[in-house]
Amino acid sequence: MSTSPILxxxxxxxxxxxxxxxxxRPVGAVRAVDGVSFALAKGxxxxxxxxxxxxxxxxxxxxxxxxxxxxxxxxxxxxxxxxTRGGALRSLRRRMQIVFQDPYGSLNPRMTVRAILEEGxxxxxxxxxxARLARMRQALEHTGLAAAALDKYPHEFSxxxxxxxxxxxxxxxxxxxxxxxxxxxxxxVSIQAQVLNLLVELRDRLGxxxxxxxxxxxxxxxxxxxxxVMYLGRIVEQAAAGRLCAAPxxxxxxxxFSAVPAVxxxxxxxxxxxxxxVPSPVxxxxxxxxxxxxxxxxxVCREVDPAxxxxxxxxxxxxxxxxxLERAGGDARAAGSRMADALAxxxxxxxxxxxxxxxxxxxx
Amino acid sequence: xxxxxxxxNLVTAFHTPGGRVPAVDGVSLSIERGxxxxxxxxxxxxxxxxxxxxxxxxxxxxxxxxxxILLARDGGADDLVRLPEPALRKVRGGRVGMIFQExxxxxxxxxxxxxxxxxxxxxxxGASREAARARALEMLRLVRLADPERRLDEYPHQLSGGxxxxxxxxxxxxxEPDLVIAxxxxxxxxVTIQAQVLDLLADLxxxxxxxxxxxxxxxxxxxxxxxxxxxxxxxxxxxxxxAATLFARPxxxxxxxxLAAxxxPEARADATGRRPPxxxxxxxxxxPQxxxxxxxxxxxxxxxxxGAAAAPxxxxxxxxxxxxxxxxxxxxxxxxxxxxxxxxxxx
Numbered sequence: 001m002s003t004s005p006i007l008x009x010x011x012x013x014x015x016x017x018x019x020x021x022x023x024x025r026p027v028g029a030v031r032a033v034d035g036v037s038f039a040l041a042k043g044x045x046x047x048x049x050x051x052x053x054x055x056x057x058x059x060x061x062x063x064x065x066x067x068x069x070x071x072x073x074x075x076x077x078x079x080x081x082x083x084t085r086g087g088a089l090r091s092l093r094r095r096m097q098i099v100f101q102d103p104y105g106s107l108n109p110r111m112t113v114r115a116i117l118e119e120g121x122x123x124x125x126x127x128x129x130x131a132r133l134a135r136m137r138q139a140l141e142h143t144g145l146a147a148a149a150l151d152k153y154p155h156e157f158s159x160x161x162x163x164x165x166x167x168x169x170x171x172x173x174x175x176x177x178x179x180x181x182x183x184x185x186x187x188x189v190s191i192q193a194q195v196l197n198l199l200v201e202l203r204d205r206l207g208x209x210x211x212x213x214x215x216x217x218x219x220x221x222x223x224x225x226x227x228x229v230m231y232l233g234r235i236v237e238q239a240a241a242g243r244l245c246a247a248p249x250x251x252x253x254x255x256x257f258s259a260v261p262a263v264x265x266x267x268x269x270x271x272x273x274x275x276x277x278v279p280s281p282v283x284x285x286x287x288x289x290x291x292x293x294x295x296x297x298x299x300v301c302r303e304v305d306p307a308x309x310x311x312x313x314x315x316x317x318x319x320x321x322x323x324x325l326e327r328a329g330g331d332a333r334a335a336g337s338r339m340a341d342a343l344a345x346x347x348x349x350x351x352x353x354x355x356x357x358x359x360x361x362x363x364x
Numbered sequence: 365x366x367x368x369x370x371x372x373n374l375v376t377a378f379h380t381p382g383g384r385v386p387a388v389d390g391v392s393l394s395i396e397r398g399x400x401x402x403x404x405x406x407x408x409x410x411x412x413x414x415x416x417x418x419x420x421x422x423x424x425x426x427x428x429x430x431x432x433i434l435l436a437r438d439g440g441a442d443d444l445v446r447l448p449e450p451a452l453r454k455v456r457g458g459r460v461g462m463i464f465q466e467x468x469x470x471x472x473x474x475x476x477x478x479x480x481x482x483x484x485x486x487x488x489x490g491a492s493r494e495a496a497r498a499r500a501l502e503m504l505r506l507v508r509l510a511d512p513e514r515r516l517d518e519y520p521h522q523l524s525g526g527x528x529x530x531x532x533x534x535x536x537x538x539x540e541p542d543l544v545i546a547x548x549x550x551x552x553x554x555v556t557i558q559a560q561v562l563d564l565l566a567d568l569x570x571x572x573x574x575x576x577x578x579x580x581x582x583x584x585x586x587x588x589x590x591x592x593x594x595x596x597x598x599x600x601x602x603x604x605x606x607a608a609t610l611f612a613r614p615x616x617x618x619x620x621x622x623l624a625a626x627x628x629p630e631a632r633a634d635a636t637g638r639r640p641p642x643x644x645x646x647x648x649x650x651x652p653q654x655x656x657x658x659x660x661x662x663x664x665x666x667x668x669x670x671g672a673a674a675a676p677x678x679x680x681x682x683x684x685x686x687x688x689x690x691x692x693x694x695x696x697x698x699x700x701x702x703x704x705x706x707x708x709x710x711x
Contacts, residue, residue: 051554158648188406188649189581193625193642200641215555222627222639245629259559261584263611263623268588273563274556276510277524 005039006077006209007063007177012036013071014055014062018282031281032058034233035072042176045203045210047224047241049217049256053278054230056213060179063211064096065089076177094124097170101182103162107154113140113165114150120173139172142202160191164198171202179211184219196223217260221245229253232289233281239314247333249314249321251294254340270344288319295346296320296339366436367394368542368575369418374431376410376417378652385652387413387426389599392686395543395592397436400569400576402590402607404583406649409596411579415545418444418577419456435459435543458488461536461574465548468528471520477504477531478516484538503534507564526557530564537568547579562589583622587611595619598650598660601686605693615689615700617665621645659684659698667702 013036015029033055040046048056062069065081074081076096084092100106107116117136121127127135137147143164154162163183170178183199184192200223203210214220220227221241228238229250237250248254255272262268274293279285288306291297300319308315309322311330316322324335376388388410395401405411416422418433433444435455444452456462464470472480481503482496491499497516504512507530520528529549536544546565550558566589569576578590586593586607593610595603595618603616614620624643647664650656662668662679670680677684677698686696 051556160648189583189622190406190625190645191648193627193644196627197641197644200638204638217555218627218629221629222642225638255556259555261558261562261582261588263583263587263626265587265611271559271563273559277526277557278554 004041006042007040007211008075009039009059009063009072010037010075011072012059012062012069012074014058014067015070028282031233031284033062033069034281034284036230036233036235037072038228038235038238040177040209040211042209043203043207044226045212045224047212047214047220047227048230049214049220049227050230051215051256051278053232053281055233055281056215056230057181059230060098060181060211060213064093064098064179066098090124094120094126094173095175096177096179097173097175098179098181099163099166099170099183102186103154103159103166104186106166107162107169109154112151112153113168116154116165117150117169117172120169124173126173135172135174136168139168142171142206143168144198158191159187160194163187163195167198167202171206175208177209177211179213181213182215183212185214185216192219199223217245217257229256232278232284234289234317235315236290236318237314237316243312243314243332247314247336249316249325249332249336249339250290250318251296251320251339251343252290254336254343258340258344270340272340272343272346288317290318295343366441368397368436369577370394370432370434370436370441371414371418372432372434374414374417374433375429376413376422376426377429379425379427382653386599386655387652388417389655391431391596391599391601393594393601393604395575395577397542398569398573398575399591400578400589402586402593403577403579403596404581404586404593405596406581408598408649408651410599410652411596412547414596415462415547415577415579418545419460419462420444420452421456454488457484457535457541458539459542461539461541461544463529463532463536463544463546463549465551468520468525470532471528473520476517476519477523481531481535481538484535488539499538500534503538504531506537506568507531507534509534524557525553526560529553529557529561533561533564533568537572537574540572541574543575543577545577545579548581549578550585551580551582558585565589583611583626595622598655599652600660600696601694602661602696603694604686609690609693613693615693615695616661616697617667617699617702618645618661621664656680658682659696667699669699 012033014033015031017026018028018030019025020027036059038046048059050056058067061067063074069082076092079092081092117139118132121132140147140149145164184195187195196219202208212220212223224241227241227244228235231252237253248257255274258269258272276293279292285292287303288301291301306317306319308317309325311325311332314332324338328334371391371393374388374391375386378385378387391414403411413422417428428445431445434441435444478497478500481500485491485496485499501512501516504515509515509527509530550561553561580586590607593605593607594601597618603619614623625645627642645664656663658680668679670678679698684696684698686694688694689700
């Protein structure tokens with residue numbers, strides 16, 4: 001806990017320009033990531049959850065500079081990733097690897113597993129032929145695959161095995177940080193548990209640090225030490241995994257948890273159905289970005305971007321939560337459950353109102 | 365009372381150059397009027413092929429080889445397997461509606477939303493252009509699409525995923541079908557949008573009395589929306605019961621394993637805040653070319669008894685029949701109730 005963070009992200013911004021016309025002049029920007037900050041200690045796992053389009057994947061890619069951030073700082077092991085160039089960047093990248101969602105799309109079907117695993121070693125000029133083979137065998141062994149896999153092609157493996165190959169490809173470079181971008185979403189239910197167990201075991205055995213990006217709340221809750229909830233390019237709430245799940249505070253987090261269908265009827269939360277869809281990240285709403293869909297939104301929410309409120313390591317960006325926390329004397333559970341009740345009893349939960357018509361609606 | 369839909373011993377196989385692949389191998393199901401049956405299973409278990417077989421939409425080289433699919437009508441039932449094609453066309457979109465997983469690819473991108481919903485009504489009801497358009501508007505209101513007058517003249521690409529799925533539901537319900545087949549209707553949607561669509565489906569079922577066959581891999585979705593559940597594995601039904609019974613007392617080792625493999629939010633974290641490893645089902649779902657003999661789950665099942673020591677039943681040799689072990693609870697297992705979990709997660 002007390003170790004200094006291996007990864008620090010400060011006010012990260014990644015905007016994609018929208019170009020129009022003959023001169024391809026930028027006419028606007030998709031603000032995919034718009035001011036994200038977090039710190040991650042060695043050996044820990046930060047889970048990033050959110051729905052499609054919230055920017056969680058772009059955060060992962062920006063950290064590795066697979067997409068170029070447009071603002072903010074990313075510091076990995078004391079080095080400013082955005083200021084690093086050439087050979088120094090390459091050696092940084094060896095230490096930060098990524099596993100993608102779709103093991104069908106992320107492995108080249110024309111390459112053998114040997115070629116897939118060796119490519120990184122060649123690029124980073126690591127070891128001679130013997131040493132490389134030893135590293136490849138070890139990476140396969142770590143992921144529970146036989147060395148005989150080396151001479152096979154991806155199509156000879158099932159989805160779960162392919163994801164193990166993708167993990168082995170990352171591990172062969174002996175990285176310190178792994179960005180796991182929806183690593184189990186494409187897998188069958190009975191295989192997901194196998195891969196989750198493997199990831200946890202590797203983290204603990206090899207001392208890896210994970211940035212675990214997923215829309216699957218229960219998977220994130222299981223793997224992560226800390227969880228950040230993203231909405232429209234921002235982190236809206238962040239806390240230790242157990243704390244966030246026991247006492248969520250942001251209305252969006254509350255809705256997200258309540259929307260997950262539960263097998264156990266006792267675990268079922270009062271459903272909070274949010275109106276409408278996520279607005280476009282090209283023109284994020286003024287004030288709190290969640291206000292057009294928030295049944296609890298007040299005048300201040302439409303006008304003022306909420307600052308962070310902190311209670312015992314729990315961070316939330318919400319005007320209403322800040323007030324409820326104060327009223328409850330800092331008891332997050334009490335404040336959260338009051339908000340959940342208010343949200344679940346909000347009227348007209350079904351109407352799928354277009355965001356613009358909500359924005360122009362009169363204040364209650 | 366006769367059920368609305370009764371499937372008896374359905375066998376649907378694909379005749380590929382590599383041989384006959386029995387994707388659905390002797391499935392029997394029934395759905396009562398106005399109720400919701402969840403058909404759950406992992407990819408390749410045959411749940412979608414079962415659904416497609418009902419309306420004979422299985423594409424070549426797939427063939428319905430045997431079985432009956434009885435759809436009740438006034439004073440009798442039609443066997444959809446043998447119904448002539450023109451009569452079957454009236455059933456599709458008429459008495460039986462269908463909702464597919466991917467709303468973008470199942471809507472035609474070059475026609476407006478209004479045209480596509482109206483087409484169903486014109487085709488099945490012979491309604492005039494104006495009447496069909498009015499009905500389309502009414503349906504878009506029913507599925508609570510915002511701003512329905514404007515949406516009528518918009519194209520699918522102008523709508524979000526959740527809105528498109530509402531349009532699909534409007535099309536499926538436009539002719540007031542007795543049954544709606546929903547194949548993974550919310551899988552492509554985000555969880556908050558999924559909640560909207562599931563609530564909508566449940567509400568429409570209550571109001572219109574439509575029965576729903578819900579095909580999904582998500583046990584949570586089934587638990588929250590279905591009356592009855594059938595679990596499929598490798599082309600066969602392995603367990604069937606009411607949702608309340610199945611989730612409270614699963615008996616097939618596969619069902620038990622699936623439920624136990626989900627992360628448990630109440631699992632006790634240790635001092636470092638870490639949770640115990642998940643229980644897993646070893647191995648993987650076999651492809652249909654390699655379905656094992658006997659019980660198809662036995663190679664992955666910790667409770668399986670095989671070989672000389674197997675008594676009274678050899679799981680690797682004898683196919684377990686789907687039998688009723690308590691009222692309304694059917695299991696295809698020689699040793700129901702014994703856990704199919706690996707004793708220890710992989711070290």
